[in-house]
Amino acid sequence: MDDAPTPPAGSPADGAPGESPQARANRRLTEMLQELRVLQTGVQIVFAFLLGVAFTPRFAGLHDAEQDLYVVVLLLTVVAAAVLATPVALHRALLHHPDRPRILEVSARIAQIGLVLLAAALSGAVLLVLAVVLGAAAAVPIAAAVGLIFTGLWFVLPWSVRRRLSDPR
Secondary structure, eight states: OOOSOOOOTTSGGGOSTTOOHHHHHHHHHHHHHHHHHHHHHHHHHHHHHHHHHTTSGGGGGSOHHHHHHHHHHHHHHHHHHHHHHHHHHHHHHTTTOSOHHHHHHHHHHHHHHHHHHHHHHHHHHHHHHHHHHHOHHHHHHHHHHHHHHHHIIIIIHHHHHHHHHHOOO
């Protein structure tokens, strides 16, 4: 989700030569919506899996804490789906609005929130499954490691790369 400051004119990330700020914002918004389509498919698959879990015979045998965790993960997943679909809804509702750069900025922020929710949902799903399979003692550190992997790859790495790319050394 590209919410970085607009690169200097003529830089490769700036787009085609002569591309207007409006055209660049349109292109970047379209690119972001494509990225979100890919994420939405994954979220929908996880959500479908979670919906099915509650109807398996083994679900009734889960401890109260595991059932509570299931509810939290299910809700995180559905909220992540809603948040990640919000830029699409904004795009549809504001299709002909002239302030595309602002729509892109808001959509990128919303998408980042969706990524945080998705990372939490996926980490929680790992915690739930591993708690049932391996027990809580093994599940907690593994799920924490998964959460750290998401944090590193989805947030720290892009921040670090963006920072280095804007460093004029």
